[in-house]
Amino acid sequence: MVSTFASLNSLLNKKSTYHSLPVADLVEHCLQNGEATLTSTGAVRALTGEYTGRSPEDKFIVVDKLSEKTVDWGKVNQPITEDKFERLYNDVLTYLDAKPYLYHFNGAAGAHVSYQSPISVVTEKAWHSLFSHQLFINEVAPDAALEPITVINACGFKANPAVHGTNSETFIILSLSERIVLIGGTEYAGEIKKSIFSALNFFYPSMNVFPMHCSANVGAEGDVSLFFGLSGTGKTTLSADPTRKLIGDDEHGWSASGVFNMEGGCYAKCIGLTEEKEPQIYQAIRFGSVLENVALDEQKVPDYSSNFYTENTRAAYSLDVIPNRVPTSYAGHPNTIIFLTADAFGVLPPISRLTKEQAMFHFLSGYTSKLAGTERGVTQPRATFSTCFGSPFLPLPATEYAKLLGEKLDQHDVKVYLINTGWSGGAYGVGNRISLKYTRMMIRAVIEGELEGVETTVDPIFQVSVPTHVPGVPDHVLQPKKTWENGEEYDIAAHQLAKSFHLNFKKFSHELPDLARLGGPVDEL
Ligand SMILES: Nc1ncnc2c1ncn2[C@@H]1O[C@H](COP(=O)(O)OP(=O)(O)O)[C@@H](O)[C@H]1O
Numbered sequence: 001m002v003s004t005f006a007s008l009n010s011l012l013n014k015k016s017t018y019h020s021l022p023v024a025d026l027v028e029h030c031l032q033n034g035e036a037t038l039t040s041t042g043a044v045r046a047l048t049g050e051y052t053g054r055s056p057e058d059k060f061i062v063v064d065k066l067s068e069k070t071v072d073w074g075k076v077n078q079p080i081t082e083d084k085f086e087r088l089y090n091d092v093l094t095y096l097d098a099k100p101y102l103y104h105f106n107g108a109a110g111a112h113v114s115y116q117s118p119i120s121v122v123t124e125k126a127w128h129s130l131f132s133h134q135l136f137i138n139e140v141a142p143d144a145a146l147e148p149i150t151v152i153n154a155c156g157f158k159a160n161p162a163v164h165g166t167n168s169e170t171f172i173i174l175s176l177s178e179r180i181v182l183i184g185g186t187e188y189a190g191e192i193k194k195s196i197f198s199a200l201n202f203f204y205p206s207m208n209v210f211p212m213h214c215s216a217n218v219g220a221e222g223d224v225s226l227f228f229g230l231s232g233t234g235k236t237t238l239s240a241d242p243t244r245k246l247i248g249d250d251e252h253g254w255s256a257s258g259v260f261n262m263e264g265g266c267y268a269k270c271i272g273l274t275e276e277k278e279p280q281i282y283q284a285i286r287f288g289s290v291l292e293n294v295a296l297d298e299q300k301v302p303d304y305s306s307n308f309y310t311e312n313t314r315a316a317y318s319l320d321v322i323p324n325r326v327p328t329s330y331a332g333h334p335n336t337i338i339f340l341t342a343d344a345f346g347v348l349p350p351i352s353r354l355t356k357e358q359a360m361f362h363f364l365s366g367y368t369s370k371l372a373g374t375e376r377g378v379t380q381p382r383a384t385f386s387t388c389f390g391s392p393f394l395p396l397p398a399t400e401y402a403k404l405l406g407e408k409l410d411q412h413d414v415k416v417y418l419i420n421t422g423w424s425g426g427a428y429g430v431g432n433r434i435s436l437k438y439t440r441m442m443i444r445a446v447i448e449g450e451l452e453g454v455e456t457t458v459d460p461i462f463q464v465s466v467p468t469h470v471p472g473v474p475d476h477v478l479q480p481k482k483t484w485e486n487g488e489e490y491d492i493a494a495h496q497l498a499k500s501f502h503l504n505f506k507k508f509s510h511e512l513p514d515l516a517r518l519g520g521p522v523d524e525l
């Protein structure tokens, strides 16, 4: 229990801890400490060394009274004992105690006061504090509803698996009871934001809030759109739309009163970034923003085309720099939901409309690809079923989140579309990634209601409803088989994927016996 833990407070009360430094000071510290480089954009650039993506094999949840019977234990949520956690916690604090200085960010997660949790992030690096400042909410509501959560990031501390019970020197450990996240052995900043997301994904469902791995924006009429998707499928890119106000790019809750952002900033992939293609993200990279693992030329100009350090290059910036943001970071109930999937087999239609059953089936399936770099060891697109389009971040069984989605779909009038932002004209390696321009056109058409009444065909394998015409997109692009040189090869690949959908869904068939038949592809198992 926590009373036996070394006191974090005494560490934080030391003179050498910097509390809630303003951005300009944090930038100065990053540069003075030699942690980061000032770039021509005004943003600082940090390099993270060996770990340039998340490390799912090193993520654990502490088994205790609260988690034991609630968490969906397995490969994603690996158990670690309270004793091991306590030992590691004490060793991490001893390590941090020896540091000449520490940084302490104080902010919040959950834009709506009724769902807000104060967040403390204690780091040895100034740039992690700057990252936290940009990604989390900076003003804490005095009456925040949830208890605080503390992240302790000792990125330079290396665990000893024999002593600490970890898998390697690296660890991301969540104690839900103590509301503490311990991170060590990795500098990848994404672990900080995604561990808070994991914690809230545990706490929100019991408050009747549906936590979602999605981006969100709102139109002039107050119409809210959500974009679900695993990393790299386009949440950040596609929600950055000059004609709509941004709520957030990655993590939202859906409560009885509407949708709210959990965060206060964005974390955009910047591989291949150009001002022309993604102006909002490009322009957000400025003083105060943090570039992670982006290559620089001799003039310190970012080279977004370079994957010298990793494919998973990132920019972290505050929502404050987005000109068309929703200032409160919350809005009403969505009327459009888009599931983004990056299909590496190139067989899913680029756009299709889903019935409620299909929406539930595809949400639970979470078929997509892991794109290069976001997770350690993934170097090219790899097809995966990532339930709820966010499996790495879900402590509870997937069906709990699906139940919340089902309730919301019953209560509100929402159209649901599946959009393939992955490959077309052949699998990865043969075909090409669907053009961002066309994807944007499809999304515009959905949101503007231009597809209501448009003629559709039912995809013979996936059974979803495919519009025959989308303004601005050549008709043949909408029919995946027509984009392949060899139609027979298309059929083989599509049937194979249909089969893996059904194989994957078997784990839900006990609880949801009819859903695969009602919402899935043709079943030829
Ligand atoms: N058709 C497309 N739709 C969306 N993104 C695309 C598409 N084609 C290429 N991309 C690229 O894929 C990446 C999507 O990343 P991002 O929006 O950060 O994903 P997420 O926020 O879901 O992790 C961006 O680098 C974007 O330029």
Ligand SMILES: C=C(OP(=O)(O)O)C(=O)O
Pocket (backbone or CB within 6 Å): 053, 054, 190, 191, 194, 229, 230, 231, 232, 250, 267, 374
């Ligand atoms: C930051 C990540 O993902 P996303 O691009 O979805 O924010 C991640 O998976 O580490």
Ligand SMILES: [Mn+2]
Pocket (backbone or CB within 6 Å): 232, 235, 236, 237, 249, 250, 267, 268, 269
């Ligand atoms: Mn994103």
